[in-house]
Amino acid sequence: MAYTVAVVVLKGGAGKSVTAIALGEAAAESGAASTLVDADPMGGSVRHALLAEQAGRPLRSTVIGLPAGDLPKRMGSITPGADIVTIDGPPPGALKIARAAIEAADVVVMPCPARPGDLDRVPATLELAADAGVPVYGVFTFYKRGTNIADAAETLVKQYGVNMLSSRLLDSSKVAENYGLRPRGPLARYGRDLLEELTRKAAE
Ligand SMILES: Nc1ncnc2c1ncn2[C@@H]1O[C@H](COP(=O)(O)OP(=O)(O)OP(=O)(O)O)[C@@H](O)[C@H]1O
Ligand SMILES: [Mg+2]
Numbered sequence: 001m002a003y004t005v006a007v008v009v010l011k012g013g014a015g016k017s018v019t020a021i022a023l024g025e026a027a028a029e030s031g032a033a034s035t036l037v038d039a040d041p042m043g044g045s046v047r048h049a050l051l052a053e054q055a056g057r058p059l060r061s062t063v064i065g066l067p068a069g070d071l072p073k074r075m076g077s078i079t080p081g082a083d084i085v086t087i088d089g090p091p092p093g094a095l096k097i098a099r100a101a102i103e104a105a106d107v108v109v110m111p112c113p114a115r116p117g118d119l120d121r122v123p124a125t126l127e128l129a130a131d132a133g134v135p136v137y138g139v140f141t142f143y144k145r146g147t148n149i150a151d152a153a154e155t156l157v158k159q160y161g162v163n164m165l166s167s168r169l170l171d172s173s174k175v176a177e178n179y180g181l182r183p184r185g186p187l188a189r190y191g192r193d194l195l196e197e198l199t200r201k202a203a204e
Helices: 014-029 043-053 069-079 095-103 122-132 148-160 185-203
Strands: 003-007 034-038 062-065 084-088 109-113 136-143 164-170
Touching: 003 014, 003 062, 014 043, 014 084, 014 109, 014 136, 014 164, 014 185, 034 043, 034 069, 043 062, 069 095, 095 122, 109 122, 109 148, 109 164, 109 185, 122 136, 122 148, 136 148, 136 185, 164 185
Parallel strands: 003 084, 003 109, 034 062, 034 084, 109 136, 136 164
Antiparallel strands: none
16 A cells, blocks of 8 residues: 555645645655645646646656545555555645545645744644544745744644644745746755655654
């Protein structure tokens, strides 16, 4: 069975897609058979994969669009032979799909924008994962090192009781510039850090 990671937070624009793509591509880079399931009805990851292909450097993961409420049931047949499956979670309105993505996973990675005003949906996301009995790790995205806003975000996730990973994605135009491309620079490094940290946690 493939190790399945759902990248979910009930917040739009939180860095779900960049996190899912970075993780899936890091896994593929390391030699694993990596499948990326795009559970977003808007199909952001599928589009990203198409653009990368058109640019002549296709993603190394197999990318499948499946924004379905019955994902758990369908996982076996859509990801045959995969070592790792990364699910790019849907936007906040699609609660049924978010629940299905979590239920299909061994672990949830919850992108937490390092800005207190964008952490309002963290408790609801934790609750959804707790209901499904799936462990959750938070990961900071849009992180601005050494700023008051990042410190305030750190305090808030502590208050919410989030189990945070030490990997983090810095706020950088270099990340946004990766749209439609194979991850490189800080985004590729973030993917490798995440993979390494999750692999370590899975072995614990
Ligand atoms: N660390 C970052 N620094 C700068 N820009 C970023 C960073 N992370 C993501 N972005 C940009 O922010 C936007 C939102 O990121 P992304 O699409 O990954 O979020 P999402 O949670 O998947 O959003 P949606 O809810 O729309 O699916 C994208 O344009 C992306 O390129
Ligand atoms: Mg997205």
